[in-house]
Amino acid sequence: MKPLRPLRALEWVGERDGFLRIVDQTRLPQEIRYLQLDNVEAVREAIVQMRLRGAPAIGVAAAFGVVLGMRQARYQTAADALAHLERIVNLLRGSRPTAVNLHHALERMYRVGRAIITAADFRPLVNDLVPRLLAEAKAIWDEDRLMCRTLAAHGAALIQNGMGILTHCNTGALAASDYGTALGVLFTAHEQGRRFTVYACETRPLWQGARLTTLELKLRGLECVLLCDNAAGWFMRQGKIQLVLVGADRIAANGDTANKVGTYSLAALARVHGIPFYVAAPSTTFDLSTPDGSAIPIEQRSAQEVTQPFGLTMAPEGIRVENPAFDVTPADWITGIITERGLVQPVNPSTITACLGLTCRSEKSIP
Numbered sequence: 001m002k003p004l005r006p007l008r009a010l011e012w013v014g015e016r017d018g019f020l021r022i023v024d025q026t027r028l029p030q031e032i033r034y035l036q037l038d039n040v041e042a043v044r045e046a047i048v049q050m051r052l053r054g055a056p057a058i059g060v061a062a063a064f065g066v067v068l069g070m071r072q073a074r075y076q077t078a079a080d081a082l083a084h085l086e087r088i089v090n091l092l093r094g095s096r097p098t099a100v101n102l103h104h105a106l107e108r109m110y111r112v113g114r115a116i117i118t119a120a121d122f123r124p125l126v127n128d129l130v131p132r133l134l135a136e137a138k139a140i141w142d143e144d145r146l147m148c149r150t151l152a153a154h155g156a157a158l159i160q161n162g163m164g165i166l167t168h169c170n171t172g173a174l175a176a177s178d179y180g181t182a183l184g185v186l187f188t189a190h191e192q193g194r195r196f197t198v199y200a201c202e203t204r205p206l207w208q209g210a211r212l213t214t215l216e217l218k219l220r221g222l223e224c225v226l227l228c229d230n231a232a233g234w235f236m237r238q239g240k241i242q243l244v245l246v247g248a249d250r251i252a253a254n255g256d257t258a259n260k261v262g263t264y265s266l267a268a269l270a271r272v273h274g275i276p277f278y279v280a281a282p283s284t285t286f287d288l289s290t291p292d293g294s295a296i297p298i299e300q301r302s303a304q305e306v307t308q309p310f311g312l313t314m315a316p317e318g319i320r321v322e323n324p325a326f327d328v329t330p331a332d333w334i335t336g337i338i339t340e341r342g343l344v345q346p347v348n349p350s351t352i353t354a355c356l357g358l359t360c361r362s363e364k365s366i367p
């Protein structure tokens, strides 16, 4: 397999009759297989099965899922249309619980759809519904691209020649639109001419670090070393790591940050070794309606992912397994959060609101 250009998690192809094209990430790195999703059920399945994953990418895909769902639906009255919209939004909302970008995107799509449906003169507006939803989904996609590029430019200043930078899971173009978050910071620093080594944790049980991050780094020509998750501390101890840089799935109002399971342990290790620990995330990853990390819902995934990764039996049958997909790093262990609106440092409720304003408070209008 020899891909010639960096991969993209998703792309809307065509216009009103178009479809969502994604790379099936469960097949990477062995095979680059594109899927054409033309109905909401297929979008939900792709998110649940993690054919498409990463907080920002899930939000963008779900927005297009609403377009597809409303395009499929048949309705005669405003009440019917609204009921369809609510059903579709709720179908997608249940796909993955932790990444808040999904909820923000669905909230936005729901408001646009509801405003059209409940307008006094529904009949003439109804033909406009799918194009207007499509325009909103494209706006969410465009904004995500811009947020990634902007936060990457802010964060790149932290990267110096000769550094060893440890990262976890996958936060690149496969996890967001265009460039990604934490990996976007590294891509930008590399484009600016700085040279450093990225240590990528393999990220069990689904191996996003080994399968996806190293692939993205390789395609863009960055120097990369793959580590078993449990080797991270030892590399810190040997002085090989000068910075830890990760993404986020949901950041609470006080700065507590949910990210891929294992992030908490890396933050604890960074603390012990006096290594700066940064999070890179767009403002759509903040959830100011969640006061702290204890209120963040943590997705629990199947035992089979651990006992039979990729179909290989690795544990005796019937063994009890716990498989949380995420953990929460306390705000005061985080040196700074890189956003498209600037750097939040130190991390606390007032620096967060000063940087972001109150615009990321999720007002929940979906019934």
Ligand code: MRU
Binding pocket: 053, 054, 055, 056, 099, 168, 169, 170, 171, 172, 175, 176, 180, 181, 182, 208, 246, 247, 248, 249, 259, 260, 261, 325
């Ligand atoms: O379960 P995943 O693969 O969706 O988890 C992804 C992560 O934890 C990423 O670090 C996070 O979504 C940030 S992506 C820019």
